[in-house]
Amino acid sequence: MNEIENVYGETVEFYDLSALSQIGNKKIVLNKFADMVKDLDGIILDIGAGTGKTTIEMANMICDKEIIALEPSAYMRTAFMARLMEHNEVKERISLLPIDVGKYSFRDKISGVMCMGVLGHLKRDEQEKLLYKLDKNLNINVPILIELLEPKFLVAPVGSRISVATQGRLRYETYITDIKQVGMDQWTWRLTYKVFCGKNIVSTVDSLMSWNYQSVEKILNQLTKMHFRTAKLSETLLLAIKAR
Template sequence: MTDSYAKSAPFIDPLIAGFWQQVGHSLAAELRRLSALSGPVIDLGAGAGRGTRIAAAALPEARLLAVEPSAAMRTALLARLMDDPPLAARTTVVAEGAMEFPFPERVRAVLAVNMIGHLTPDERRSLWARIAARLDPGGIVVVNNPPPTVPAAVPRVASPVVRVGAYDYRGWSEAEPAGDQSVVWHMAYETLHQGRVVARVDVDYDWWVVTDEELRAEWAACALSSRTLGDSDVHLLGRRTS
């Protein structure tokens, strides 16, 4: 399997930090409501572990399974875990993709954040069915569906600049349609010193798109209800009780 993050991994965690800062507090509050449940928390596409750490802090007794197919991203994830021995003791890092991962018999929560575009439509629908079969009746699934949700062009835009020491880090992204259900993202990651680009990495990757309406229909077919996390674009799914 090709590691689509092999070149961009050093940039992903710094540039995605703002997203987790925006949703982290509300997400932690939702996860704390699951403290009476006994299953593990699954973080699909865990990356460098920002979602894993939020879940761990919210549920200090829970076992965690951080599922990440990219060797480059697992390097950052494992380094982060080793700096926190109690967290490392209850977090298992699984070197598989979401479709290969064998779900435990019962889970209390599943995080699927910034990752569903890596799945084909058939894989995505299969994933919902597998999760629904294992999700505790009181558990939740956390999913986001970042734009574009249709195969449309996305003009080039820069990410916020992140400073680490004397260097600044910036990402550029643009997308173009690639058929009737996907786009190709063209990404550029830059390292700057005093405003001058000193290093640049260019990466292209495929991304399957789906509308929220289509997602809700897929979830309903698996007896999963949905609501949003505050005013964010994050969806919280649960098993329907009637």
């Protein structure tokens, strides 16, 4: 098991059902991003593609682009591949690489980068290295779409239920069962997934994760100091465009 599989291992079963950020709310932004990349040369890079929902959505929005998706968790890749096999219309254009973004060579010509829900998993120096590599390797006009964690989750009281969904007879609930600030921008939290059938608990799975939280403003600031024009799209979404 690699390190990220301690977070995205057994819990991947619940990932799509209990995702804190649902794709429906992002469709307009994804469409705008698709418009920006469609006339640029090169692949779309999806960093930390998870179960592939956003990747496949993007592939359907731009019908002639190749997407390279990076995903280090074998559990996430299994869910991604199962989904991809149901999408004949896009599967030939999507390559799912089993790697950490730190290992990506940046040799491909890139027309756009999606980095959705990933930065918080990277340590401070890894985040900085990634932004530096993007600055160095992207051509002018190439956009980066970044999604960050909603800050409200970091101040939610222990015991808060942060998602509930039903599937067939079962009800899936996610709780924050511990949360600690362990450094200036560093947090650890334990999420507990509980599956109920009526009043009975069918299973409980814990997941402990570290999160390096930077606000949208901080990331915008870092990118602006490089060679990007930037825009805050919401409390969790930001866009950066390589300007020079």
